[in-house]
Amino acid sequence: MMTPLVSIIMPGYNKARFLPAALESLQAQTCRDWELVFVDDCSTDNTASIAERYSAADNRIRVLANSRNRGANHCRNRGLEAAAGEYLLFMDADDLLAPACLENRLNYLKAHPELNAAVFTMAVFDQEIGDRERKWVPSAAEPLKSFLAHELPWQTMQPIWRTADMRLAGGFDESFPRLQDVELHTRMLMDNQLTIGQVSGEPDCFLRIGEERMNFSPYNFLSRWVQSALLYYAKFYEPARRKGLDRLLLGTIFHAYMQLLIYYKRGRLTRQEFSELEARLLDRSILQGLKTGKSILFRLLKSYNLLPARIPGINKTLNLLIKS
Incomplete structure (x- = not known):
């Protein structure tokens, strides 16, 4: 496999029910120049075997396995370390991408070399796309203030990053069991050397919010x-x-x-x-x-x-x- 243009980092823990749809939304991308780094966090269901099956049929999918349960932040950082793409985005194993997501994001960053990252619109859903009306449209006048006040302008899946910038920042803070994306985005915005663009438009990614996806009481x-x-x-x-x-x-x-x-x-x-x-x-x-x-x-x-x-x-x- 040639060096991919963009890496998608996906942690997974007991997501067997949802993982096939997430992987197939990647395989349906109009941009073919991608790799998925899937990191299984010692799932107790058949999440890992599903990922391995897709990997065997598609060499763009790489599967890494933790030796013990370490949490999503560690998985994302391990994926970041292994990523080969010039660009990257983070995606969970129960979420979905629109077919033109990668193509549109890459074209935007290529057209705006002054940006370190760009953030795109996301919709939420429960069982199927369109069953909820809520959208996260990135349009905050002062994103840093919004994050500090917990008026969250975007979520983990919405940005596309330049891999070098994310590595320089050190990835996710593994001490945070929740709010990991809030911490990361606040830290990136605190760095006055980084420029993050916001792109409003139709959703290109979809966040699952049904409670059956939760792994905790x-x-x-x-x-x-x-x-x-x-x-x-x-x-x-x-x-x-x-x-x-x-x-x-x-x-x-x-x-x-x-x-x-x-x-x-x-x-x-x-x-x-x-x-x-x-x-x-x-x-x-x-x-x-x-x-x-x-x-x-x-x-x-x-x-x-x-x-x-x-x-x-x-x-x-x-x-x-x-x-x-």
Whole structure:
């Protein structure tokens, strides 16, 4: 096989149900000059054997296997190390690409050599493309501020990167069990030497959001979210403070707390589980640094969201006040 133009990095853990569709969306690309580096993270189903079967029939698909479960971030970094393409993008094993995705992205970056990366529109779906209306259109006026405030302008699959830039940045931070793409994109945007373009248009990639794709219980899922929210706050507090943007980081704490409240209200967390996660998230080192008014706002957020009924717009207002 000749050196490919673009590498797709795909981690996989127990995705046997979804993997064939993801691989076939790659094989349907109008651009043929690609490679897939698939990294199996010790799946306990037949994910690895499915990947090997496709690899045997298509030499553009390479399969790597971890000796023990290391998490998606490690898989992505291992794929990054092995990638041979000049360009790359990250894709999960349950997501899909539109047929012209790679061709259009490559043409755009080739036409804009001043860019280190470009971000494209993504749609979400549950069972099949088109069953949800939500789209992520990259159009943030100030993407760094948006990420710090957890008003996320794009997701893992939307950018195409120059491989050399991603390697220079060191790839993903493996200490983050969640929010790994948020951390990566924030870090890349903090680097004033990088230029990332945003391209609005029709979706060229599709994010699966059905809960059957989750490999964790609600408690474990939210525990990872809380851990990552605190890591994110601590990692970017000083860099954000130097830019006068540290107040925006409370948006990440706000959104993690909202998830705890939603899951608890729906009966998917026990009272003990909720109380434990709440105590971890609303860490004293964070709350003690806040003005009294903002600490009160977090208490109001809890009281309001556990009411039987809510008024539209109140949470948005509380979020804005917390970050102000």
